[in-house]
Amino acid sequence: MAFILGMDTGGTYTDGVVIDSAGRNIICKAKALTTREELTRGMKTCMEHLDFDRMEEISQVSLSTTLATNAIVEGRGARVGLIYMGAELEDKVPAELEVKVKGRFDIMGRLQEDLDRDEIRNALLQMKGRVEAIAVSGYASVRNPKHEKEVGRMARELLDVPVVCAHQLTSALGFHHRTVTAVLNGRLIPIIRQLLRSTKEVLREKNIHAQLLVVKGDGTLMTEAVAKERPIETILSGPAASVIGSLALTGRKEGIVLDMGGTTTDIAHVSDGTVKIKKEGAKVGGWFTRVQAAEMCTFGLGGDSRIYLDEKGRLQIGPQKVWPLCLIGAEYPHLVRELKSFTRVGEYKRYFAQEADCFLLGSNPLPAGASEWEQRIADMLREGPHSLTYLAGQLGVDAETLELTPLVESGVLSRISVTPTDLLHARGTYTRWNRDAALAGIRILAKRKEMPVSKFLSAAEEAVNEKMAMCCLQSAADFDESGVTFADSPQAMYLIQNALRPKKERLLESGISLRKPIVAIGAPAGAWARKAGALLGTEVIVPKHADVANAYGAAAGRITETVELLISEDSGQYILSAPWRRLVCGSREEAVFYAIHEGRKHIEHLLRDAGCQTWTIRERSSDILADVAAEDGTAQTACMGTKLVISGTGSPL
Numbered sequence: 001m002a003f004i005l006g007m008d009t010g011g012t013y014t015d016g017v018v019i020d021s022a023g024r025n026i027i028c029k030a031k032a033l034t035t036r037e038e039l040t041r042g043m044k045t046c047m048e049h050l051d052f053d054r055m056e057e058i059s060q061v062s063l064s065t066t067l068a069t070n071a072i073v074e075g076r077g078a079r080v081g082l083i084y085m086g087a088e089l090e091d092k093v094p095a096e097l098e099v100k101v102k103g104r105f106d107i108m109g110r111l112q113e114d115l116d117r118d119e120i121r122n123a124l125l126q127m128k129g130r131v132e133a134i135a136v137s138g139y140a141s142v143r144n145p146k147h148e149k150e151v152g153r154m155a156r157e158l159l160d161v162p163v164v165c166a167h168q169l170t171s172a173l174g175f176h177h178r179t180v181t182a183v184l185n186g187r188l189i190p191i192i193r194q195l196l197r198s199t200k201e202v203l204r205e206k207n208i209h210a211q212l213l214v215v216k217g218d219g220t221l222m223t224e225a226v227a228k229e230r231p232i233e234t235i236l237s238g239p240a241a242s243v244i245g246s247l248a249l250t251g252r253k254e255g256i257v258l259d260m261g262g263t264t265t266d267i268a269h270v271s272d273g274t275v276k277i278k279k280e281g282a283k284v285g286g287w288f289t290r291v292q293a294a295e296m297c298t299f300g301l302g303g304d305s306r307i308y309l310d311e312k313g314r315l316q317i318g319p320q321k322v323w324p325l326c327l328i329g330a331e332y333p334h335l336v337r338e339l340k341s342f343t344r345v346g347e348y349k350r351y352f353a354q355e356a357d358c359f360l361l362g363s364n365p366l367p368a369g370a371s372e373w374e375q376r377i378a379d380m381l382r383e384g385p386h387s388l389t390y391l392a393g394q395l396g397v398d399a400e401t402l403e404l405t406p407l408v409e410s411g412v413l414s415r416i417s418v419t420p421t422d423l424l425h426a427r428g429t430y431t432r433w434n435r436d437a438a439l440a441g442i443r444i445l446a447k448r449k450e451m452p453v454s455k456f457l458s459a460a461e462e463a464v465n466e467k468m469a470m471c472c473l474q475s476a477a478d479f480d481e482s483g484v485t486f487a488d489s490p491q492a493m494y495l496i497q498n499a500l501r502p503k504k505e506r507l508l509e510s511g512i513s514l515r516k517p518i519v520a521i522g523a524p525a526g527a528w529a530r531k532a533g534a535l536l537g538t539e540v541i542v543p544k545h546a547d548v549a550n551a552y553g554a555a556a557g558r559i560t561e562t563v564e565l566l567i568s569e570d571s572g573q574y575i576l577s578a579p580w581r582r583l584v585c586g587s588r589e590e591a592v593f594y595a596i597h598e599g600r601k602h603i604e605h606l607l608r609d610a611g612c613q614t615w616t617i618r619e620r621s622s623d624i625l626a627d628v629a630a631e632d633g634t635a636q637t638a639c640m641g642t643k644l645v646i647s648g649t650g651s652p653l
Contacts, residue, residue, distance in 0.1 A: 002059040003027065003052075005208065006555025007043065007199075008548075009034055009065045010238055011321070012262025012304055013523060014042040015551035018052050021059065024248065024556055028052050029548045031523070039067065040198040047206055055206045060652055062554040064215035064241035067195055068188050068234040073285040077187030081131035082179070083123060083151055085115070086139025090176040094287060095183045096131055099123040101151075108570050109144030109582045120151055124158045133186035134159060137166040137179035143566070143577045162189045167579055169230060170281075170290035171564040177281060181289045185232035192231035196224055211611055211652055217293030218277055219244040219553070220560035220649075223610045235284050236293040238550055239266040243275045243294055245553025246519045249543035255517045256472060259549070260525040262304040263321045265468065267297045267475040270519075276479065297475040301467055303524035307418040307460055308354050309448055315459060317467050323416040325358065326425040328385055329437025335416075338387040339440035342447075353388065353399040355448070356441040357417045360385035364411035374407065385416060418442055420464050424527055426457055461531075466500050468532040476514060500535050513537035521549035560649045561606040565595045566624075568641035578602075592644070599646035607650045615650030 002021040007014065014034045018027040030049035035041040071077050079096035085103035101123060103115040127134070134155040141148045145167040155163045166182040200212060214227040219240035227234060242259040246252075253273035259266045268275050275294045282293035300319020310316050329335045335358055342355050361381045366374060373395055380386060380394060392399040407413040422438035424430035439453075446456035470486070473496065477484045486492045499512040517539035520529035526542040533540030545552060566577040567588065574591040576583040578598060585591040600617055607615045624640045 008550035078132035080186040081127035188231035241553035245549035329434035603648040612650030
């Protein structure tokens with residue numbers, strides 16, 4: 001029997017599962033805290049917790065990761081030099097250096113201006129030593145990639161850095177977004193390559209010499225070799241794996257998949273067994289890409305979301321991610337004593353100070369020119385985390401005046417606070433870490449609200465449940481393409497809150513419901529989704545092994561390769577535009593024949609290289625329609641060509 005290892009590195013946990021390749025049954029599973037500064041440590045810990053003694057029989061490893069998404073959001077990655085041609089860029093791009101050179105094809109792929117190779121050589125040599133990757137993008141390169149291929153060849157000859165050509169990543173039109181995609185791909189290459197090297201090192205230590213596959217943003221798998229060249233396709237990899245996992249674990253074909261992690265809640269819509277794909281491309285970190293990915297709605301609500309009181313004393317949940325008090329308190333019991341020492345009640349009208357907050361040193365050093373009190377705080381935290389009141393007392397100031405948020409935002413400090421995970425510990429429904437630490441922080445917030453602990457705990461739980469219900473409602477509106485943002489409409493919010501929190505004294509009674517069930521996955525989801533589903537009048541399904549659905553989705557995924565080809569008419573000739581060449585044909589039938597023949601051959605080659613023994617290939621075509629002006633000035637719809645999409649799906653086992 002062969003086995004598959006699935007792993008997911010999330011913002012809080014690294015999950016692992018081992019399944020049998022035949023029945024897709026989970027043999028064992030494990031979780032470990034993600035070590036964000038060094039992902040391999042979390043992977044090693046997770047694998048050590050897997051109760052499996054036949055590691056050498058694992059024949060496939062599938063990995064999903066948030067690394068690419070996080071790197072783009074945080075602005076990390078390689079310095080990229082961009083060579084572009086054919087048109088001006090509409091807006092800024094995430095490149096370190098950018099140079100426009102001569103060379104242009106028109107939208108039909110006809111040569112308008114040839115390359116100036118001396119100009120290109122000079123531009124590349126100026127970038128030598130200043131960039132770590134080269135991106136090449138040309139206007140209409142999806143109709144004729146000749147110029148991009150030539151510039152890419154020159155870049156590889158002159159510079160010892162990875163080279164990315166935009167036409168290799170997407171066949172979609174849109175010069176600017178295609179260029180952004182190429183640059184971001186270049187930025188991610190060293191990050192994903194390092195992840196893959198580290199992962200293989202961990203696998204070798206465990207005597208695993210299996211094929212390594214990576215989950216793409218649409219939930220399908222790609223080989224290690226493809227991931228190294230096209231790491232941009234791993235954006236939204238983790239959320240996509242969660243959807244695949246939920247479908248495989250439940251067998252459901254309709255529903256709202258809700259994945260609650262430590263930082264965010266990601267929601268997808270499944271219809272007829274498939275998840276909706278953002279065909280126009282995914283947006284990550286403010287950048288529009290041409291990468292197809294599962295359509296997700298993401299909200300700042302997770303098991304590690306901060307629970308606090310705002311300046312008006314109102315209870316707030318997130319979106320900031322913090323360390324749970326119960327987690328850090330398990331390692332540093334002195335925090336419990338510090339939190340329990342808080343005795344003040346009702347001394348302040350404002351809620352600036354959050355005495356339930358504690359702090360530890362972050363990953364960034366103090367900047368040059370740090371003040372004396374900032375230096376003193378850093379010195380105190382080197383011995384371990386401390387509460388706000390302890391730090392204020394050591395400095396001889398009132399906690400109300402000690403504002404540490406700027407140091408948190410700069411990464412010098414990390415915040416520890418009350419979270420939904422602490423609420424679960426306080427109730428005793430989840431007791432992995434230190435319950436006393438959770439209760440100590442909750443008591444402080446309850447005192448500040450002048451409420452009994454039990455009443456505050458109920459109010460906080462209700463707030464989490466209502467926020468999750470709102471996430472589901474807003475997602476449903478987004479999937480319906482309503483263009484409505486409920487938070488922007490006081491009228492809508494009044495009706496929704498009336499439905500979620502009915503009161504007998506109100507004359508107006510409103511109701512609201514979801515038409516599809518909620519499939520809840522992720523470690524904390526089961527504890528919160530059932531109540532949110534009850535508020536929305538819908539069924540909630542929490543599958544067995546929901547806590548490792550992401551890793552299971554990675555293991556259960558299949559390899560899919562897709563190619564798009566365009567046939568257009570030009571002066572009685574038919575032009576076939578493929579990612580690898582432009583072909584002029586004498587008839588439409590001839591162009592279609594070559595498109596299908598070469599497309600299928602291309603897909604079969606990719607699947608064979610991926611280790612697939614069997615596969616299925618599908619073809620679909622559609623006319624490209626556009627509104628054009630007729631001679632009489634009226635608008636009419638014209639066919640601008642035919643798009644053929646050829647996709648193949650196979651399993652490496």
